[in-house]
Amino acid sequence: MGRIPKEINKGAWSREEDDILSKYVAIHGEGKWQKVAQNAGLKRCGKSCRQRWLNYLKPGIKRGDISTDEEDMIIRLHRLLGNRWSLIAKRLPGRTDNEIKNYWNTNLSKRLQKQPTSSSFSVSLQNNHNKCGHIAPEAPRPRRLKIVHQYNKILENNNNGSECDQGSDETSIADFLIDNDHQDNLLACDDESNTTNSKIPQMEEDHKKVVSTNSTHNSSSPSDHFHLSSEKFDPLDNLLDVELKKMASFLGLEND
């Protein structure tokens, strides 16, 4: 009597499940996750299949050993974007939003808490720790695409079709901010060693260069390479102040 309960596996994925999913996606491609779950014979929901694939099985995923360069980039991008892990992940090839989020919550947020700086953003970041130890977003929550669209339109109107070629999706705002960041050399970790242009896809190669550079002609300690020095970030803070104040003003969050 009654309906037959649908059998759904939960918890850790087995190697067999991983194999089934990998083979299925290799043949049929990504997407249609509900059907993947059904057709592949996996007793998992579509969301679970998607997450497993994107976070662990997809070729090119790097696991663990987050380099100091990547760490540095995560901190910088977090200051730009807040808890927009998917956007941050897009700038770190091979890293997933989940991994970055975990790394932030378990390592960086604690470390930054211990590192008082004069940076207004760092201070606000520290103040935004909630009681659970998680970080409240700096920037408006990413999910409100509509409001970001509106923001873009208003910016366009205000700027009369300004020089910034902003796209229509939220990534454009991130790109816009980050591109400005690049232009101002704000992503360069050390002024003197800023010869690599710090383009993120080149990060692994850059990391080698930075390591060697730091060890040869940089007077600062390796840890200085990573630390959020207030002097280093003042230009970024100014830029962010302008952009985020615009957005905060638009969202009516000026007092936050």
Added chain:
DNA sequence: AAAAGTCTCAACCGCAGTTAA
């Protein structure tokens, strides 16, 4: 040695946006 406390991270959950019917 073992109990208690803490940390890590894979996975789940629920919400919101998008797409298709």
Added chain:
DNA sequence: GTTAACTGCGGTTGAGACTTT
């Protein structure tokens, strides 16, 4: 225009590993 299904995202949880007492 409406609705349901699907997808993507960030927050949160909890099991297992690790550390401390």
